[in-house]
Structures are given as structure tokens and as C-alpha cells.
Amino acid sequence: MRKWIFGGVALAMVATCAVAQRGQRLPAECREEVVQLCGIGRDAIRGCLRQKYSQLSENCQSELRALMAQRGEGGAAGARTAGATEMSYGSEPLQKLDFWPAPQDKAPLVIFVHGGGWKRGDKNNATGQSKAPHYRAQGYAFASINYRLVPNATVEQQASDVAAAVAYLRTNALRLGIDPDQIVLMGHSAGAHLSALVGTDSSYLQKAGLPMSALKGVIPLDGAAYDVPAQMKEGAAIMGDTYAQAFGLDPARQKALSPYWHAPSPNAPAFLILHVDREDGTLQSAALADALRKSGTTVKLQAFEGKGLRGHMEINRKLGDKDYPATAVVDEWLKGVFGG
Numbered sequence: 001m002r003k004w005i006f007g008g009v010a011l012a013m014v015a016t017c018a019v020a021q022r023g024q025r026l027p028a029e030c031r032e033e034v035v036q037l038c039g040i041g042r043d044a045i046r047g048c049l050r051q052k053y054s055q056l057s058e059n060c061q062s063e064l065r066a067l068m069a070q071r072g073e074g075g076a077a078g079a080r081t082a083g084a085t086e087m088s089y090g091s092e093p094l095q096k097l098d099f100w101p102a103p104q105d106k107a108p109l110v111i112f113v114h115g116g117g118w119k120r121g122d123k124n125n126a127t128g129q130s131k132a133p134h135y136r137a138q139g140y141a142f143a144s145i146n147y148r149l150v151p152n153a154t155v156e157q158q159a160s161d162v163a164a165a166v167a168y169l170r171t172n173a174l175r176l177g178i179d180p181d182q183i184v185l186m187g188h189s190a191g192a193h194l195s196a197l198v199g200t201d202s203s204y205l206q207k208a209g210l211p212m213s214a215l216k217g218v219i220p221l222d223g224a225a226y227d228v229p230a231q232m233k234e235g236a237a238i239m240g241d242t243y244a245q246a247f248g249l250d251p252a253r254q255k256a257l258s259p260y261w262h263a264p265s266p267n268a269p270a271f272l273i274l275h276v277d278r279e280d281g282t283l284q285s286a287a288l289a290d291a292l293r294k295s296g297t298t299v300k301l302q303a304f305e306g307k308g309l310r311g312h313m314e315i316n317r318k319l320g321d322k323d324y325p326a327t328a329v330v331d332e333w334l335k336g337v338f339g340g
Contacts, residue, residue, distance in 0.1 A: 027120065029242075030060040033309070057313040084132065084144075089168035090161065094146045097165050098123050100132045101177055102141040108182035108216075108338040109169060110135050112144045113162055115189025115316065117239075118246040119150040126188070130320030130327075138331060140338075141178045143169060147194070150246050155257050159197050159204045166198075166215070167208035182338050184217045185268070188316040190246075192223030196259035196288065199268035217270035217337045219330065222315050224280040226288040227260035231280060260284075263291035270298040272333045274326055276311030277303065302329055 026034070033056060038048030053061070084098035102108075114126030123144040135142045147153075147161035166183065173180035187195030198204045199218035205211065225231050225243070229251055232243050247254045255261045271292055275285040282303065289301040304326050306314050318324035 026060075026064070029117075030056075030064070033057060033060050055310075055313075057309065087168070089145070089165045092148055094148045095161060095164070096123070097143050097145040097168075099169075099176065100136055100142040102136060102139060104139065105177040106179045107139060107141045107177060108184070108334070109141045109143065109178045110334070111166065111169065111183065111185050112142070113147070113185065113187035113191035113195050114144065115187070115191045116149075117242045118155055118158065118190045118193075119242070121149075121190070122146060126191075126316070128317040128319060130318070132320075134320035134322075134327070138334070140334070141176065155194075155246050159194055159201070159257075160207060162194050162198045163204040163208040163210065166205070167210055170210065170214060180214075181216075183215055184219060184334065184337060185215055186219040186221065187223075188221040189223060189312065190225070192220035193225040193259065196220045196223065196226055196271075197257065197262070199271065200259040200262035200292075202266050212266045212268060215268040217272065217333075218268045219272045219274070219333075220285075220288075221319065222275045222278065222281050222285075222312050224278065224284045226258060226284045228254040228258045230260075230287075231284060234280070234283075260288050260291050263288065263295050263297070265295045265297070267292060267295060267297045270333075270337050271300070272330065273299065273301045274315065274329070275303055276306035276315050278308055278312060281312070300333060302326075 034045060034049070037052055037055060038045045049056075056064075084100050086096055086098055088096050110131075112123075112127050112131060114121040114123060116122075116126065123146045127144045132142045132144070143165070145162065145165040147158045147165075150158075153161075162185070166185070169176065169178065170180040170183065185195045185199060187193070195218050199212075199215055202212045205214055220226075225247075228243070228247050232240070232247065232254065247257055271289070273285045273289050275281045285301060289299045292299045304315060305311070314324075315326060319326055319330065321327055
């Protein structure tokens with residue numbers, strides 16, 4: 001507990017300085033989030049974040065921790081990796097994953113792909129506090145993966161990284177105590193897009209030496225970029241630069257990176273598409289579900305309470321908490337997919 005208290009104080013000081021200086025130390029989305037939560041006064045931000053740091057999005061928490069690391073400050077960073085073993089699935093620095101073993105051998109595996117607008121985020125702090133312990137308690141192994149980030153990598157390379165991580169875990173299944181034929185891919189936000197892309201465009205798994213049947217299913221959490229051209233035309237203007245940086249301005253490339261446009265078979269055999277009350281996320285999730293159903297893919301689509309950015313944050317942060325409604329829905333779906 002003292003470690004978390006210290007981390008909250010240090011992070012509050014970092015955030016106060018970063019916002020007050022109006023520099024580019026924090027991304028604009030994170031600065032706006034801090035201001036919306038805590039106001040603009042230095043004292044207000046400092047005191048507020050000591051109490052409300054956990055209410056920030058996982059991506060913003062990640063950015064604040066990165067600033068702490070740059071300043072040589074300690075704190076809460078890395079606390080959520082307890083019980084995990086870090087492994088490299090490739091030669092690049094970000095081609096790493098954290099792995100939590102199941103209580104028994106030959107266990108099903110849930111792989112989590114973090115969000116962050118394709119340009120930030122990290123396996124260490126983007127899973128929420130409950131996912132790893134909850135899914136292990138259900139008898140599953142759990143992994144959280146890093147992938148290379150825009151602008152130093154392309155979205156195509158990011159999807160290839162996700163597929164490579166799946167291939168690594170399957171190849172090492174015996175050593176890790178997992179069932180190589182019982183793997184579900186889960187992702188939030190940008191990670192929802194990447195998970196859905198790997199689960200619909202078979203080229204990524206094929207390049208990693210795997211058939212589409214290597215996945216039992218995909219769980220995209222509150223994504224809004226399943227049909228990239230439509231989202232860039234109709235979505236929230238505040239995300240325009242992020243989408244343009246990730247997907248460029250070529251409609252053909254945007255379409256090629258859209259799970260919606262890859263929905264005709266083959267796909268991963270089952271999808272559980274969850275979203276909160278965000279207009280673009282709702283529309284995009286429903287469109288992907290319809291497209292997948294038309295191809296004969298099994299799909300469950302479900303909405304949960306939660307408005308805008310706060311709801312978008314909560315579905316990631318709270319999933320695995322027994323009191324959060326989506327937890328029971330995911331548990332039931334996983335039991336069906338894994339045959340439990």
C-alpha cells in the first residue's frame with residue numbers, strides 16, 4: 001500500500017508539472033483527461049490525482065508512469081506484473097509478453113492486447129488489476145503482449161506482432177502448460193482492432209505459420225476502428241490525427257486494415273464483441289457483428305453501461321472484477337468456447 005501511495009504522490013507531481021507547463025510532455029488526450037478530471041490549478045491537480053489517479057484511463061496512467069521513469073522516480077509502475085514472467089517472442093525491444101501460468105497443466109489461454117491509439121500503451125499497465133488473477137482463478141493461463149508502436153512501426157507490423165506472439169505461445173505450449181488448441185485473443189480499443197484484424201485477415205497468422213483455427217475466438221473490447229474508412233469519415237474529430245497517423249490517407253490501405261472488410265470467411269470461429277455507450281464504438285461494433293454473421297461466423301454482441309471516455313476506460317479497467325457486469329458475460333462465453 002505504501003508503494004501505491006508514494007506512486008500516487010509522485011505521479012500527481014509529474015502530472016501537475018506536465019499540464020501546467022503546457023509542453024508536449026504528455027499527449028494532448030492525456031492532458032485533456034487530467035484537466036477534465038481535476039481542473040487546471042496546480043494544487044487542484046496534485047490533490048485530485050492523489051485521490052483519483054485510478055480513474056484515469058490506462059493509456060494516460062501509462063504516459064504518467066513513463067514520465068516518472070524518465071525522471072528516475074519510482075512508484076507504482078510494474079506493480080500489476082506480479083506473478084508474471086516476461087518473455088521475448090521476437091528480437092525487437094517491444095516484442096515481449098508477460099505470462100501468468102494456470103494452476104494446472106494444459107490450460108486454455110487468454111491473450112490480451114493493450115490499447116493506446118496504436119502509438120502508446122504497455123503490457124505492464126494496460127490490463128487492469130483484475131484480469132490476470134481472475135482468469136487464472138477460472139483455470140486459464142493469461143498473457144499480455146507488447147507490440148511495436150506507431151510511428152516507428154506500421155499497423156501491419158503491429159498485427160504481425162500479435163500473430164507472432166500467438167505463434168510463440170503455441171510453440172512453447174508444453175513448457176508453459178497451455179493447450180495450444182485453446183487460445184482466445186482479447187484486446188481493448190486499438191488492441192480490439194488489432195485482435196479483430198488478426199481474427200479476420202488470415203494473412204497475419206499464415207505469415208506466422210498458423211492457420212486461422214489457431215484461435216478459438218476473439219473478444220474485442222470497445223473498439224471503434226473495425227471499418228477504418230467509415231470511422232475516419234464519420235468518427236470523433238478529436239481522434240482524427242491519431243487515425244491518420246496510424247492508417248494514412250489511402251482508402252485502399254484503410255480498407256485493407258479493417259476487420260469489417262475481411263469479415264467474409266475464413267475467420268476465427270467465434271467473436272464476443274463488447275462495447276459501452278459511445279456512438280462510434282456502438283456503430284462500429286454492430287457493423288462488424290453483422291458482417292461476421294453474414295459470413296457464418298458465430299458472434300455475440302453486447303452493450304454495457306458507460307458513457308464516452310469514462311465508459312471506454314471502465315470496460316478495460318474493471319473487466320475481471322466480479323461486480324462488473326461484463327465479467328460474467330465473458331466468463332460464460334469463454335466456458336462455451338473452451339468447452340468447459
